[in-house]
Amino acid sequence: MEKRILGFVLLLINGLMVENQALAQGCSDAGFCTMGAMKPDQAFNKKVELKLRSIEVSYYRGESTLSPMINVANIDASFSITKNLGVQIKLPYQWVTGNFDNTQGMGDISLSATQRIIDNEKFDLNVTIGGKIPSNDGNMKSNGEVFKWSKGTPLPMYYQTSLGSYDFVAGASIISSKWLFATGIQMALTANSNQFEWSPDWDEYPDPEYVRKYDHANDLKRGTDIMFRIERNFRFSNYSFNIGLLPIYRITKDQIKEPETGEYEKVDKTTGLALTALTSFTYNMDVNNSIKLSYGHKITDREVNPDGLTRVQVFIVAYGFRF
Template identity: 55%
Template sequence: MRHIITLIIALSLALKGYSQGCSDAGFCTMGAMKPDQNYSKRIAIKLRSVELNYYKGTSLLTPIIQAMTVDFTLGINDYSSFQIKLPYQWINGTLGDNAGLGDISLSYTRLLKATNGWNINGTLGAKIPSNDSNAKVSNSNTGNVEAPIHMYYQTSLGSYDAIAGIAAINSKWLFATGIQIALTENNNQFVWSGFAEYPDQDYLRKYNRGIELKRGIDVMLRVERNWRFTNFNFSLGALPIYRITKDESIIPGTNERGKLDGTTGMALSILGSFGYHFDVNNSVKLIKGIKITDRDFNPDGLTRDEVLSISYIYKF
């Protein structure tokens, strides 16, 4: 009964929460940095799985971002695995609608060491853009002329990214850290003047501009406590993500690139998850969280007000 009461409290926190979320930038759910990982005392990782994930996020403004992702994890040998994530996104908001293939995530994870009840795993990966993040809309807000939409509405970040991370995991705890570096800028050309017919110009200017944006470097830390039982588990954790260098873009009205003030800083979330295992092959998982802090300036469109992630996992 004590375990059931604890579970209800933890799940209630998860369902009521709000989250910055990092599903869009991507590296928080890749390889060694994934939440709610399985731990095995065996050295061998022979992990093969396919995960179908539904994601919904509400932004700080009106766009609602949804995605369906197919996440494959394939064991290469007793010590390493390969992961590929293929998302399809659709976005709806007052400025317009957009849908399409999201960025492709690839990662390689290897067991580095297993000792004293802990596994140490390392990951190297990359994100490949599905488009140049300059999709356009034509509606009454644009005077029925095609205009590039803000990054909130784009299905791709539009840049090639390099990713690396490392994690320590045992039967109760997960500690992970990682870094994501945008290697290229995107081609987003959103400007306020493209939506001159939008009736609320004060609201429109809340969309931070970043023409041909190159995101700064992100560093994340995941601390997670997991409680596991026969058929279910739940976890509580913290996920701070710190942008340590400024974003860079073309300054509106000029042809020069410059650093954008307010784009560094920490986005902190408190996260909760619940998983139920039907048998050794089939399980479901829910993840949600509480947003604590945001960065001041967000031209990349990654900030979320609320995030919900529901997954079905088949292991083989």
């Protein structure tokens, strides 16, 4: 049965990537898919005492559907409070390069607490509650580095280092020696202050039609996301690897404020499924140190994405230290 399930997952990943390659877009994950119980590649070994603290330093590079390339250096620290309760904090620094401008700054801070509810020889059940704190209001303006005339013009969300909103996050996972199943929800509690629109400020850009490929995001309030993760792990003495699928469904529409009326309006085509195929390889140098390589490829995404989270593919290299 296990071989049949694994074969089905592999066939599904391959079939969807071939069928939807032209539609491949990016991750609608605003960061909660790597928080607490929703994290990929979680350790499960009842024969080895689990380290109580860990710090992972990683570099992320994401290719968007337009010109921006998103780079993130991230510190992910986890600490155990008791045998079954732990906390996590993620501190990202982000820089973006693109046709409009180059931006950089602190990303949104993630905080979460995870409680292990069931702990036995066959599986663990964990639950997480947490949130995200914005590093700025999501309305960084052009510094004129690429086009002098654009200095002071609000940039699209693709160029923002923060989503500009306070978010609530919760989730749960079941982990065994071979499988990880997780689900979670993320709700934006506030709107940001982004003011990008197709205004006369961009009339001097060489290709006006390209500007219109960026969705308006005036005072954006993102819709609610629900995620699921299915992951098959293959673990050996010094290394491990995994494959999986990450579907994220936006169940409510994004909302933006209309400049003329000052009223919020729901944006059509912002709900629906974003599906990503994932794989990673980890080499354990010893019980304390490890190196991980991860890759994600977008299979399909929502048609309209004002939040600027779409990615064609992502690549991550990380160093982990447990103590």
